[in-house]
Amino acid sequence: MQETPPTSSNPAPTAVEPTAEGVPAAEELLRTAEQKAAELNDAWLRAKAETENLRRRAQEDIAKAHKYAAEKFAGEMLPVKDSLEAALATENATAENLRSGVELTLRQLVAAFEKSGVVEISPLGEKFDPHRHQAISALEDEGEANRVLQVLQKGYALNERVLRPALVIVSKARGA
Numbered sequence: 001m002q003e004t005p006p007t008s009s010n011p012a013p014t015a016v017e018p019t020a021e022g023v024p025a026a027e028e029l030l031r032t033a034e035q036k037a038a039e040l041n042d043a044w045l046r047a048k049a050e051t052e053n054l055r056r057r058a059q060e061d062i063a064k065a066h067k068y069a070a071e072k073f074a075g076e077m078l079p080v081k082d083s084l085e086a087a088l089a090t091e092n093a094t095a096e097n098l099r100s101g102v103e104l105t106l107r108q109l110v111a112a113f114e115k116s117g118v119v120e121i122s123p124l125g126e127k128f129d130p131h132r133h134q135a136i137s138a139l140e141d142e143g144e145a146n147r148v149l150q151v152l153q154k155g156y157a158l159n160e161r162v163l164r165p166a167l168v169i170v171s172k173a174r175g176a
Contacts, residue, residue: 076112080105113156121155121166123148132157134165141171 083105087098113119121132128135128146132155139149148168155166 073112073116076115080108080112083108117159118163119157121157121162122151123155123166123168124151128168128170132162132165133168133170135170136167138170138172140174142174143171145171145173147171 083101087093087101087105090097090101093101123129123133126148127144128148133148134155136152141147141149147170148166149171150169151166152169153167156163
């Protein structure tokens, strides 16, 4: 077997002075071994402490991410809330003014959804997709079966993940 040369992480053992007979003193060998063991134990404790600190910091980061995940979206919703409160505070509003205010508020809401990655699922005329649509009923119709004939309620997705499926009525073949 070959001896591996000492590396920077494994320093060479300190030289032990031989006694008059040419054999190192047992006490000297013991002292050297104890010193080396103490150094290795210290390095192990430091590495263990560093690992524990990293784990704790990662857990704190995850907790903060969960706690503040909706912060951006909530910030986008504040102007929408302000607009609704302003509409309610107006006492002498006509139906036309209220309608235009509601339309403006809806545009703010749609813009906030877009900034946050929320997209509308409105599948009229598309092929039925059970992952994105929920069929309420089926009606006989000319043409291709399993096609969306009517959207009862729009669905929404957040970054390609369905938040709420679109409620739809789908076609079925005549006589089926």
